[in-house]
Amino acid sequence: MRVFRFLGEHPRAVLIAIVLLIGCAFCDLTIPKLTSQIVDVGIQQSGIERIAVDRMTDETHRAIKGMLSGEDEGIFDAAYEQGGDGVWRITEAGRAAGERLDELLAAPMISIHGAAQPSGQPAGAPGEAAAELAPEMTRQLALAAALKEASVAGVDLPQAQMAYLLRTGAVMLGLAVLSMVLNILAGLVAARTGSTIGHDLRARLFTRVVSFSDAEVGRFSAASLITRGTNDIQLIQNVSIMILRMVLYAPIVAIGGIIMVLATNAALGWIIVVAVAVVASVVFFLFKLTGPKFKAMQYLIDRVNLVAREMLTGVSAIRAFGRTSYEQERFDEASARLMRTQLFTNRAMSFMMPAMMLVMNLTSVAIVWFGGHYIQAGLIQTGDLIAFITYSMVIIMGFLMIGMVSIMLPRADVAAERVMEVLSCEPTIHDPGHPRSAANGGAGARITFDRVSFRYPGSDECALEDASFEVGPGQTLALIGGTGSGKSTVLKLIERFYDASAGAVLVDGVDVREMRQADLRDALSLVPQKGYLFSGSVDTNVAYADESMPEERVVHALDTAQALGFVMAKPEGTDSPIAQGGTNVSGGQRQRLCIARALAKPARAYLLDDCFSALDYKTDADLRAALRSEMSAATKVIVAQRISTIRDADAIVVLKDGRVVGQGTHDELMSTCAEYQRIALSQLTEEELGCGGDAA
Secondary structure, eight states: OHHHHHHHTOHHHHHHHHHHHHHHHHHHHHHHHHHHHIIIIIIISTTOOOSSOSEEOHHHHHHHHHHOOHHHHHHHHHHEEEOTTSOEEEOHHHHHHTHHHHHHHHHHHHHHHTOOOOTTSOOSOHHHHHHHSOHHHHHHHHHHHHHHHHHHTTOOHHHHHHHHHHHHHHHHHHHHHHHHHHHHHHHHHHHHHHHHHHHHHHHHHHHHHHTOOHHHHHHHOHHHHHHIIIIIHHHHHHHHHHIIIIITHHHHHHHHHHHHHHHHOGGGHHHHHHHHHHHHHHHHHHHHHHHHHHHHHHHHHHHHHHHHHHHHHTHHHHHHTTOHHHHHHHHHHHHHHHHHHHHHHHHHHHTHHHHHHHHHHHHHHHHHHHHHHHHHTTSSOHHHHHHHHHHHHHHHHHHHHHHHHHTTHHHHHHHHHHHHHHHTOOOSSOOOSSOOOOSOOSSSOOEEEEEEEEOOTTOSSOSEEEEEEEEOTTOEEEEEESTTSSHHHHHHHHTTSSOOSEEEEEETTEEGGGSOHHHHHHSEEEEOSSOOOOSEEHHHHHTTTOTTOOHHHHHHHHHHTTOHHHHHTSTTGGGOEEOGGGTTSOHHHHHHHHHHHHHHSOOSEEEEESTTTTSOHHHHHHHHHHHHHHOSSSEEEEEOSOHHHHTTOSEEEEEETTEEEEEEOHHHHHHHOHHHHHHHHHHSOHHHHTTOOOOO
16 A cells, blocks of 8 residues: 555654564563463462472372482482471472473372362373373363472462462563553654654645646646645545554564464464454455545545635625525535545444454354363363453454554545655656756846747647747837737746747747746746735735845835835834735735735846736826836836837737737837737727827
8 A cells, every 4th residue: 555655764663663562562462371370370279380399298209209210200309309397399400490390290299189080081090090181181180289289398378379469460560561651652653653754745745736837736726736735644644653553563463462372272272363364354345345435535525625615715706696505506516425425434334343343252252162161171271261362352453453444544545646646746847957047147138939839738729829029138028919819828938837839938048948947037027917915914925035135125116016105004014914815905906015026026027917907097107107217127028908008118019819910119010910909999099099108
């Protein structure tokens, strides 16, 4: 799964988590074994752990020695030494002999103390019967005989029992505390790693998205990119934490549980194997059933976000045209489809918990049922049965955790796929391997269009076709034409928001595709057609290009843009708050603030995209006069609809359906270009056109 790829980028954290989880599993799996020992040894055997008791009477010692010969007799002689009271005590050599000594003493102990035969076992002499018993039964009888011997030898059994219980209980308590500490550390590592993955993915996604051209943003849609950067990454982060905390723990505890079961007694191990197989089958079935639905769910979330974003953005138009009910139905439909998909997956997954609980309960019943028979047959002890039940619950709970996480794994996999789709998308606009710099370092820039054609992605028609024109340093070039004629496209090609499909856009003789984007845009300053202000203040918006911009430059830019008057009329002046998108100022004020933001940035060319449309004629004239006075050395490219705005430009380019149909000054075009004449006469009378006008 793709989520594991992100975890693979943090191998150190994963390794630390695995080590901590192994420690947790060791503690969790050791405690049931100790519980078994408390029942079998501490309670049933009064703390006597071994057949080779610590104290032995002289009579028993002589009887056992008479039953041994050869090497066995030598081991026994070295294992005990007689004290002054006549009682034989185990030596260090005897303790070191361990299991070997227990094996030697099992049959003699049973013979000496005549331990009772379990039901169903053949009658006969104790020693003979011991040879015919199963090893586990022989050990149980021998331990019972050892308990009798210890009592006869003067061992204080209540004290021995209490000492064993306290010792074993202290170990269990220590393991519980250690397990808690390891679990906390594992949780911290998982949380930190998951948060780091989320942080890194958001940073990488944002970096990639801001490098996209308008074509890539349009391909994914803004709503989808927002969903991928928030909902999808949050899901990946949460699942990464669960993988480190739960998914990795399940196989560790399962393998450890199987090892502990085999080390304890393998008689009931088959029940746990069957239970694990059933749990794994349930998880796999649900995973396959709900996987496609989880994939669809992420795209349905995209759809809900898209509809909601359109409704919130266009709420004024919706109300103006009385389409509130229609939009509510659109949103309800998108939301209902998401709801139905979520209901299906939730209903399917709701089957998991009852199924797991059924498996756990049936496992417990099976262990008790078969364990009771095994206890009667002497194959296992009561404590082993308790340990088996605990092991089965621990192992099945581990798989239950995987089952719970599997609810989110398909969605996380889809989310990871969607994020990787963005990260792997190469921007169509990128810096060249060997960038060139503009040759002219003067105050103005020379911008040339050399037979430029451009087609928007997915469109069969050219937005601009075979366009050629030029504007020199300090000059003003105006673009005029009907809606959709390609005026704004010209500015987008200069800024290199798109690359020309044919021909070349040159700045100071260098193709913009051969320049670094940062160098190109550092030389340009743009006022977009749709003015947008950021949340903050007037000062932060005007000084957007340079946070350290002096206040004097901000004020000068506002004055040039004819915005200083209304800004200073506010109580806070340049510190006046601006809402997101500039919704707390009028359209004309927003345009002037956007113009001020562009003018505050030192640039060699200013691109003004129909940014005078919301201004009254007087403000328009004052602004153009200020531009002519303040920025005479810089190149200006103006897109406008008003003839009065551009009539005194050094050159005017007339566009129609993406083609250049006229070039020249106002007077030249009035004589030679029918399209320009049509536009001019639709706005001004012949008398007004003959009177001259304000300079652009």
